[in-house]
Amino acid sequence: MRPQKVDDQQLMTGLMAVLRSKGFDGASMNDLSEATGLKKASLYHRFPGGKKEIAEAVLAYTGDWSEINIYQVLTDQSKPPLVRLQEVIANIRVLYNDGQAICILRALTMDSSLPLFGNLIEERFKVWIDAFVQVGKDFGFTNEKAQKLALETLVRVQGSLVLSKALDDVAPFQENLIEIERIYTI
């Protein structure tokens, strides 16, 4: 077998960058080729299903990332909940490049691409919600209150990302990350 020119990790990084920045319709195979350094035909060799399979692979990759950097951290009983929350907030900051990036889940939520990935996207969001519900309960909140806080957290992350993008100003994102810590600690 001829060696891979680009390893899976690098490949994913490039594919994800294009998909979340341009969305499913806006990202062409040419864009994906240029971003990864692999020619179009090579991309089809790695992903015979084409652009749809690429998007699914990226969703699986970010799903794994969330499992490790969000879910496992927030549910790690060996640390105090506040420490877990602060660690996750730091990870979210990195994930979204301090508020300058677009969430890939949001990018694939247009009505043209949603039918293709709807179930995957819903599951990904529910993992985040689950994780925040659990840390909320470990903070001592009731199940109901923890649910509310988890949803508010996701709303603040997604909403502030939209605003920071539209206003070309990361302040809303940064401020809401701080606010998220506050709503769990007051």
Place this chain on the structure above:
Amino acid sequence: MRPQKVDDQQLMTGLMAVLRSKGFDGASMNDLSEATGLKKASLYHRFPGGKKEIAEAVLAYTGDWSEINIYQVLTDQSKPPLVRLQEVIANIRVLYNDGQAICILRALTMDSSLPLFGNLIEERFKVWIDAFVQVGKDFGFTNEKAQKLALETLVRVQGSLVLSKALDDVAPFQENLIEIERIYTI
């Protein structure tokens, strides 16, 4: 002059529906043609600048809508601030079809279309922010607190729309509209 087959109002409604549901890249001239009942060549007659000009016209149209149904309502000194707020929340509910629609500003915020409309989109958001800041001050909040509440309002609207779409559940949107009234009244 031959009469228009479709009037400006109907035309805008169809164009907006497609653009906000599919985004700029996902919406083809064929889609726009089918949604409006006008053939592609006729669309180019009405909008010589093509798809870009169509998107700009839709942004102008929704901008006017916001001016009337958000800004003017929230700054109408002849009514108590709570009444204005409730009226605007009702209008927002209609605008986003109870949480099932996508915000056109968000749809055009992908990195592929943002460079084309960035300034327009930023202005539109700032009109909303301005309007909510003013009603906040009329509620008696300080300038700084009113700013904070206005941003939180926009974050809640945009964030809950993303979640409601992704989860295929309008509850986050509906609950956040109620929460918006709460944050101004407690």
Place this chain on the structure above:
DNA sequence: GTCTATAGCTAGATAGAC
């Protein structure tokens, strides 16, 4: 496994009849 070359199609956009 990666590449060049290309097939087949659909996109945005235009010409010209009515």
Place this chain on the structure above:
DNA sequence: GTCTATCTAGCTATAGAC
């Protein structure tokens, strides 16, 4: 003002050499 017909560029996807 609207239409049919069409152009060209770019798209997804494939064939086949190395």
